[in-house]
Amino acid sequence: MTVPTTLAIPTKAARLGTLAIEGAFAVAAAARALDLAGREVIHLELGQPDFPSPSHATAAGIRALEADDAKYTAPAGLPELRTALLGYVRGRGIPAELDNIVVTSAAKPMLQYALLATVNPGDEVLIPNIGFPIYPSAVRLAGGTEREYAIELKDGRWQVDFDAIERSITPRTRAIILNSPHNPTGWTATREEMERLGRMAEKHNIWVISDEIYSGLAYDYPDGASPSAAAVPGLLDRTVIIDGFSKRWSMTGWRLGFGVVPKALYEDFVALIINNTSCTPPFVQRGGLAAVEGSQDVVHALRKSLHERRDRFVAGLNSVPGMTCALPAGAFYALTDVRALLKKSGLTTQQFQSRLLQEFGVAGCPGTDFGAAGEGFVRFSFATAAPKLDRGIELLTKAAKELGG
Numbered sequence: 001m002t003v004p005t006t007l008a009i010p011t012k013a014a015r016l017g018t019l020a021i022e023g024a025f026a027v028a029a030a031a032r033a034l035d036l037a038g039r040e041v042i043h044l045e046l047g048q049p050d051f052p053s054p055s056h057a058t059a060a061g062i063r064a065l066e067a068d069d070a071k072y073t074a075p076a077g078l079p080e081l082r083t084a085l086l087g088y089v090r091g092r093g094i095p096a097e098l099d100n101i102v103v104t105s106a107a108k109p110m111l112q113y114a115l116l117a118t119v120n121p122g123d124e125v126l127i128p129n130i131g132f133p134i135y136p137s138a139v140r141l142a143g144g145t146e147r148e149y150a151i152e153l154k155d156g157r158w159q160v161d162f163d164a165i166e167r168s169i170t171p172r173t174r175a176i177i178l179n180s181p182h183n184p185t186g187w188t189a190t191r192e193e194m195e196r197l198g199r200m201a202e203k204h205n206i207w208v209i210s211d212e213i214y215s216g217l218a219y220d221y222p223d224g225a226s227p228s229a230a231a232v233p234g235l236l237d238r239t240v241i242i243d244g245f246s247k248r249w250s251m252t253g254w255r256l257g258f259g260v261v262p263k264a265l266y267e268d269f270v271a272l273i274i275n276n277t278s279c280t281p282p283f284v285q286r287g288g289l290a291a292v293e294g295s296q297d298v299v300h301a302l303r304k305s306l307h308e309r310r311d312r313f314v315a316g317l318n319s320v321p322g323m324t325c326a327l328p329a330g331a332f333y334a335l336t337d338v339r340a341l342l343k344k345s346g347l348t349t350q351q352f353q354s355r356l357l358q359e360f361g362v363a364g365c366p367g368t369d370f371g372a373a374g375e376g377f378v379r380f381s382f383a384t385a386a387p388k389l390d391r392g393i394e395l396l397t398k399a400a401k402e403l404g405g
């Protein structure tokens, strides 16, 4: 029998070509390779606080596993966790009830479910540019088309022009994705801006998909509590909130998220969960339950520390010749303007970021990973310890001198 040497395989699905990836993971892999080669690397690439998971969450997760709480469970989430989350979101001023709350395996699937639940093929969805790269992917996977709106640097502050957004609405616009506090700029919507969003959504009858994963990390608000879209009177019924445990509870690897969804879509979200994961692992949910119900000291300490790190790191960045950084109002990213250095060096944003990593040992993400409007910017996460941030500034100063000439 002859064995053919080149067997053709079936063609791949076209939709794969529409998927973005999160560049931060690629930078993290390149940075890790340098770590392994024994090089000094300051890791400012991933959106992940350096705080451990709350110890009471870890203990509850372990206890649950030891008790074999590791079987299928309710698709919408453990009733205890949903009840605890209900208390949490009500604390944010959201007039939710239990059948507004679903638990998911992290925020990312919740984002995908939100688009699958609201968008038909051919529909348009407004997304921020600059913004989280998974938004256009999720829109396209649902068969929709993204239309971008700007998050702009004006008078030294990141701003969103809601009048301009409203002008870009067409009869095919089905939803808007808002992200406040925003990755990667830190822009944080005020209550008035959330109300403006609400009026627009009602007038044009569109869904609001509000990614609030960084809520609780807004530095101008008591307890970091940035306004929620679903707290705007009347908006809960047309709003899907995406949230989770990754950021303010520092539990990225647990892959635990949740959503606040309109009651009219609750059963549909449950159906989406059943079709995808069946349920979120119960021992993971037990950890989450302990995180929500237990002491919030860790959350307060995290926020306080991020606040201090923000002030220190952004001041440092602004002292680097050729770099400027607007103070982020929330989240934990310093989106840094390096256009002056690109001009002097003739490098592209990506080349610049790559040389920062390979030659100077500072890992950040090129702004272009977050859309075309990120050209000329590099994102550094400041969710890392102050001595590392200080060392990062030293290395960036060296890089600016050598690359900027």
Ligand code: PMP
Pocket: 047, 106, 107, 108, 109, 132, 179, 183, 211, 213, 243, 244, 245, 246, 252, 256, 257
């Ligand atoms: N939304 C935004 C804006 C994010 O930055 C991230 C994480 N980088 C997520 C959603 C996803 O969070 P999770 O870890 O819960 O999937």
